[in-house]
Amino acid sequence: MLSENKLNVLKQISGDLSRDEAIWASGYLAGLAGGASLTATLSPQQNDSPGQNVVKKITLAYGTETGNSKKLATALAGIIKKKGVQVKLADLSQYKPKDLAKEEFFFIIISTQGEGEPPALARKFYDYIHENEMNLSHLKFGVLALGDSSYPQFCKTGEEVDYRFEILGAQRIIPLKKCDIDYEPEAAHWIEHVFEAVDKTSVNSIKNATVSKVSTGRKRYRGKVSSIINLNDSTSEKETYHIEIETEEALAYQPGAALGIIPFNSKSIVEEIITLTGIDPQKKIETTKITGTTEELLYKHLNISYLLKSVVAQYAKITGHSIPEVRLSLLDLLRIYPVKNAEEFEAVIQVLTSQSPRLYSISSSLEAHGENEIHITVAKSEFFIDHQKHNGLCSGFLSGFNEGEEVEFYIQDAGHFKLPEADKDIIMIGPGTGIAPFRSFLWERDATGAEGRNWLFFGDRNFVSDFLYQAELQDFLKTGSLTHLDLAFSRDTAEKIYVQHRLEQKSQEVFYWLEGGASVYVCGAKEPMSRDVEQTLLAIIQNEGKRSKEEAHQYLEDMELNGRYAKDVY
Numbered sequence: 326m327l328s329e330n331k332l333n334v335l336k337q338i339s340g341d342l343s344r345d346e347a348i349w350a351s352g353y354l355a356g357l358a359g360g361a362s363l364t365a366t367l368s369p370q371q372n373d374s375p376g377q378n379v380v381k382k383i384t385l386a387y388g389t390e391t392g393n394s395k396k397l398a399t400a401l402a403g404i405i406k407k408k409g410v411q412v413k414l415a416d417l418s419q420y421k422p423k424d425l426a427k428e429e430f431f432f433i434i435i436s437t438q439g440e441g442e443p444p445a446l447a448r449k450f451y452d453y454i455h456e457n458e459m460n461l462s463h464l465k466f467g468v469l470a471l472g473d474s475s476y477p478q479f480c481k482t483g484e485e486v487d488y489r490f491e492i493l494g495a496q497r498i499i500p501l502k503k504c505d506i507d508y509e510p511e512a513a514h515w516i517e518h519v520f521e522a523v524d525k526t527s528v529n530s531i532k533n534a535t536v537s538k539v540s541t542g543r544k545r546y547r548g549k550v551s552s553i554i555n556l557n558d559s560t561s562e563k564e565t566y567h568i569e570i571e572t573e574e575a576l577a578y579q580p581g582a583a584l585g586i587i588p589f590n591s592k593s594i595v596e597e598i599i600t601l602t603g604i605d606p607q608k609k610i611e612t613t614k615i616t617g618t619t620e621e622l623l624y625k626h627l628n629i630s631y632l633l634k635s636v637v638a639q640y641a642k643i644t645g646h647s648i649p650e651v652r653l654s655l656l657d658l659l660r661i662y663p664v665k666n667a668e669e670f671e672a673v674i675q676v677l678t679s680q681s682p683r684l685y686s687i688s689s690s691l692e693a694h695g696e697n698e699i700h701i702t703v704a705k706s707e708f709f710i711d712h713q714k715h716n717g718l719c720s721g722f723l724s725g726f727n728e729g730e731e732v733e734f735y736i737q738d739a740g741h742f743k744l745p746e747a748d749k750d751i752i753m754i755g756p757g758t759g760i761a762p763f764r765s766f767l768w769e770r771d772a773t774g775a776e777g778r779n780w781l782f783f784g785d786r787n788f789v790s791d792f793l794y795q796a797e798l799q800d801f802l803k804t805g806s807l808t809h810l811d812l813a814f815s816r817d818t819a820e821k822i823y824v825q826h827r828l829e830q831k832s833q834e835v836f837y838w839l840e841g842g843a844s845v846y847v848c849g850a851k852e853p854m855s856r857d858v859e860q861t862l863l864a865i866i867q868n869e870g871k872r873s874k875e876e877a878h879q880y881l882e883d884m885e886l887n888g889r890y891a892k893d894v895y
Contacts, residue, residue: 383410384415384428384431385398386417387414387417388417388435388443388444389447390438393436393471394471397509398414399414401516405516408520416446417444417450418446422450428464429464429465430464430465431464431466431495433486434512435447436472437472437480438482441481441482451486455633456633458493458679462543464496466495466497467501467522468483469502470482473506483501487501491740492682492737496740497740514882545734546735548732549732550569550732554567558789558790558791560787561787565703565704565705565757565793566702567702568702569698575696576697578739580690580743580744580768581744582686582736582737583685583686584737586723586733588683588723591721601656603670604671607620608671622674627674628680628681630654630655632658633678643673644662644673648662683718686701687736692772693768693769693771693772702761702764702793703758704720704758705720741891742846742893744769745888746777747776748775748776749777750779750841751777752782753846754824754847754858756824756850757784758849759847759893760781761848767798779801779806779809780807780809780838781798783798784812784824785814786814786816787817788812788817791814829861832865832868832869835865836866839884843889845862845889849895850895854894859881862881
């Protein structure tokens with residue numbers, strides 16, 4: 326028991342101590358008391374590694390073909406245990422996907438085989454998460470993807486698992502990490518950042534522990550299309566729609582978030598399927614997910630446009646046809662490998678997967694456009710099969726709306742793709758519809774008077790016909806909300822110029838911004854744009870920063886792990 330004088334002295338000394346200083350002091354005093362170990366003496370809240378005490382356990386799962394993922398996961402699990410964190414090592418070939426509902430922290434190491442296929446032993450898990458709808462909003466996750474960059478589909482499985490978890494609502498707390506054949510050093514670096522992310526998330530969870538519990542299900546909004554405008558000139562080969570939706574209910578989202586929508590199938594295709602199979606369109610059918618009429622299920626709820634190989638295999642089993650391992654639409658399957666009767670087709674309906682939602686970057690800002698309005702930017706996708714033109718399912722669905730029609734949607738949180746502090750600089754690289762989240766960024770920063778500088782690299786085919794949001798961007802330049810605007814219109818010059826070429830031309834200033842703490846965002850097509858942009862950024866860091874190739878990779882990786890390099894690519 327301390328005397329009153331000594332207690333007052335202790336209070337005076339400890340009153341100004343930081344958390345880390347208080348931890349050190351408590352350990353020092355414990356040592357004076359008799360040499361007890363620091364870890365044993367400190368209370369759980371005082372230990373100098375928050376994750377060791379806040380996190381009860383994490384799950385580290387692996388999917389492997391050759392054994393590399395298992396070997397790596399086992400080694401990393403050993404490191405985790407030495408940190409004092411309980412870890413469950415899980416083989417995806419045996420893991421029950423339904424157990425995801427019980428997990429809090431779930432990290433995956435998975436390889437890619439051949440032409441972008443998942444490991445055979447992890448196929449069941451891969452198919453399950455892609456074919457079933459789950460609410461994973463409670464789950465914090467990260468993915469380490471192993472691959473071989475000599476193959477065109479480098480780390481594709483890891484990318485797809487990472488994206489699917491995001492679609493299912495899980496919270497990505499560490500960016501996807503793609504590793505080549507020599508993966509050990511990068512994997513060790515990744516696991517350290519896993520600890521940092523878990524610790525940070527755990528501390529935030531404690532801070533928010535007193536917040537009232539809210540529903541973990543996706544919040545559904547209903548709104549009316551108030552405006553739909555083709556942003557391309559009539560001379561363009563493309564159609565890009567600016568769509569505004571008004572709601573009665575107040576919206577909540579941050580710049581960088583996405584709007585999720587489940588598209589309906591083509592009525593004409595549904596009618597043709599019903600005609601081919603002879604099934605009663607008004608017959609009530611109960612599936613494992615939903616009950617409805619045949620027509621309702623095929624039109625609103627089930628995927629009929631591009632079936633998974635596993636679904637095609639089930640179709641073959643039901644119909645008795647010998648069908649190669651392919652992905653086809655339901656209509657094509659019925660034409661080539663018809664069902665015998667309506668009853669057989671009813672069995673086919675039972676194995677069809679639910680229609681997957683599509684995500685579109687939100688291109689508006691709550692601060693600028695209000696809480697009852699939301700905007701998206703949609704490029705109408707067109708492709709040809711046997712000389713017949715088809716539209717992309719969701720882009721065709723959205724571009725076909727008329728003003729005043731109702732639409733249902735939900736909002737997917739921004740995750741890693743979000744603005745930094747208001748005084749930080751940002752570099753935005755977004756050709757085509759990749760400009761969508763950056764329109765949101767600019768409106769947000771303009772409305773809030775953010776002091777950070779904003780630099781946009783935008784590109785498309787032609788200046789006259791494809792300069793999306795031209796008037797707005799020019800206004801942002803005039804007011805200073807947009808510091809720099811660099812444009813690349815590939816079809817206006819004899820030699821095609823893309824956004825990465827503009828980056829290269831401004832390499833010295835780009836690196837100066839990076840060294841000053843600027844964040845870089847890339848949005849748009851994954852291939853080849855995002856890969857070309859990343860290679861250009863690496864070259865800039867290497868050349869302007871006088872770094873080796875390995876050091877440049879480490880520089881950009883550290884930016885990504887620290888939230889200063891984010892990609893939203895598709």
